[in-house]
Amino acid sequence: MSTANKTALVTGGSAGIGESICKHLLDQGYTVLNLSRRPAAKSHPNLIDVPVDLADLDATRLVLSDLARKYDVTTLVHNAGVIRSGLIEDVDLADLVYMDRLHVHAAILLLQAVLPAMKQSCFGR
Numbered sequence: 001m002s003t004a005n006k007t008a009l010v011t012g013g014s015a016g017i018g019e020s021i022c023k024h025l026l027d028q029g030y031t032v033l034n035l036s037r038r039p040a041a042k043s044h045p046n047l048i049d050v051p052v053d054l055a056d057l058d059a060t061r062l063v064l065s066d067l068a069r070k071y072d073v074t075t076l077v078h079n080a081g082v083i084r085s086g087l088i089e090d091v092d093l094a095d096l097v098y099m100d101r102l103h104v105h106a107a108i109l110l111l112q113a114v115l116p117a118m119k120q121s122c123f124g125r
Contacts, residue, residue: 010035057105
């Protein structure tokens with residue numbers, strides 16, 4: 001498959017490791033959809049910032065539904081993540097719920113959204 005038709009969806013691509021992943025994919029000729037709470041610091045003609053808090057599952061579903069209609073995503077990198085460390089006696093269960101939604105629930109929603117395009121193209125990463 002040529003990179004001319006390849007689209008990658010990257011979460012948390014606005015900073016750090018995610019930003020580096022986006023740059024690498026853009027350098028390889030991909031269109032990159034960056035799902036992040038804030039836009040990327042650098043712009044690129046093939047970089048599309050999509051603002052969303054992935055722990056907000058309803059908002060994530062809406063965004064993914066729209067993107068699945070517009071793009072055939074064959075590469076998915078669920079890079080977004082947070083850690084809220086502390087002593088066990090200080091753990092806030094709301095923090096655990098947030099991290100579970102971001103790390104686990106969003107991962108499943110992301111894959112479910114892009115899987116049809118991957119299956120149709122017989123390619124997916």
